[in-house]
Amino acid sequence: MKVTLENLTKRYPNLNRRIKTEVIAVNDLTFEIPSGKLVGLLGPSGCGKSTTLNLISGLETPTAGRILFDEDDVTGLPPEKRGVGLVFQNYALYPHLTVRQNILFPLENLKGAEKLTRAEMLQKADEAAKLVQIDALMDRRPSELSGGQQQRVAIARALVKRPRILLLDEPLSNLDARLRLQTREEIRRIQRETGVTTVFVTHDQEEAMSISDEIVVMKEGVIQQIGRPQDVYDAPKNLFVAKFLGTPPINVFSARIEKETLFIGEEAVLPAPGLPGGTVTAGIRPEGFLPDPEGKFTLSLSRVEVMGRDTSVVAEHAASLSGAVRAIISSESRPDPESRTVRFSLKPGKVLLFQNDEAADRLVPPGQKEEDR
Ligand code: ADP
Ligand code: MG
Secondary structure (H helix, E strand, C coil): CCEEEEEEEEEECCCCCCCCCCEEEEEEEEEEECCCCEEEEECCCCCCHHHHHHHHHCCCCCCEEEEEECCEECCCCCHHHCCEEEECCCCCCCCCCCHHHHHHHHHHCCCHHHCCCHHHHHHHHHHHHHHCCCHHHCCCCHHHCCHHHHHHHHHHHHHCCCCCEEEEECCCCCCCHHHHHHHHHHHHHHHHHHCCEEEEEECCHHHHHHHCCEEEEEECCEEEEEECHHHHHHCCCEHHHHHHCCCCCCEEEEEEEECCEEEECCEEEEECCCCCCEEEEEEECHHHEEECCCCCEEEEEEEEEEECCEEEEEEECCCECCCCEEEEEEHHHCCCCCCCEEEEEECHHHEEEECCCCCCEEECCCCCCHHHC
C-alpha cells in the first residue's frame, strides 16, 4: 500500500506556557511512501520524526493537511481503524504475559466480522513468531529475553494482524552496538519477506542509509531531501544534509572561487569550470583525499591512525570550519607519520560546494548533470 502525505502540518502549544508562540513540529510535509518500500525518516532529535510517524498512525491529528492510504483519505480515522503496526524504542511488551500471549494480544481484541477462532489465532501467532525467529521462545516472559529478542516480539506483535503499514520509531536505540547491527538486518529481511510498506524512524544516519530504499532527511519539521541513500550522500541538496550523512563526517572549509578555480587558503586545489567568483563553503568527504607528493592541497599532519583495511589521516588546516580534518585512505598509500605536512590531490566528485549558508542549495557547475557524478 502506498502512503501519501499532503501538506501535513502539526503545531503544538509551547511546552513553556509563558511562551505564546506555537511549536511547529512538522511543517508542510509532502511526500509519498511507495508501496512495499522501506523509507527511513532521518534527522536530528526534535526535527519532527516521531510526530510524522504519529500522524501516519493516527495517534496525533494534523493541524493541516491530509494522509492517504492508497486512495483512501484516513486523516480523520482513529489508529485502530487504520491497520497500522507500531514498534517503539522501548519494547512495551506486557511483562506478565508470555511471548505467545503478547503476540496473541492484538488478535484477541478483534471484534465482529474480524473475530478469529482460537486455532486461527494460534496459527497466526506461530507464523509471526517464525518470521522474526522467536518461535522457540514462545513460553518465556519478556524479562527472560535479551533486548534484541524483546524487540523481535514487539515486531511480531505489530505484524500479526497483517498491518497495511509498519511504523518503527527508533526501534534499535535501546540495543547495544552488536545487537543493533544484527537487528537492523533482521528488520530489513522481515520487511522484504512480508513486502509490507514500512517507515523506519532514526536519528542515526548510518542505520537509515544501510536499510532504507529511500531516506527522507528532516530538519526543524521541514523535509530537506528525499532520495535513495547513495544519491543523497553523493548529491546532498544543502550543507545541512551533507554534514548529516557520513561517518566520519564531511570536512568543511571556507574557500573561494577565482577564475573558475577553487582555492582553499592560497592553494588552487581544483578547477571549478563555469562557477562565478566569490567565497564558498567547500565540503570534502573523507574518502575524497588521495595522498600525492605533488598534490595541490597541503595540510599539517597531526597523526596517522591505522584501522586495518583503511588508514585515517588526521590533519589541521587554517581554513577548516569543522575542526580537525579527517581523510580516509587505503593503508598502502599511508603517509610518513613523522612528516610535518601531508599533501593530497582531491577527487572532484567528493568535493561539494555550497553557498555560505547551511540551508542554501549546493552549487552545481553548469553543464554538470547530477547523473554524471
Ligand atoms: P523527533 O522524534 O524528531 O525527535 P518530535 O516529533 O518528537 O521529534 O518533536 C518535534 C518537536 O515538537 C520538538 O520540538 C518537540 O519538543 C515538539 N513536541 C513534540 N510533541 C509535543 C507535544 N505533545 N507538545 C508540545 N511540543 C511537542
Ligand atoms: Mg522521536
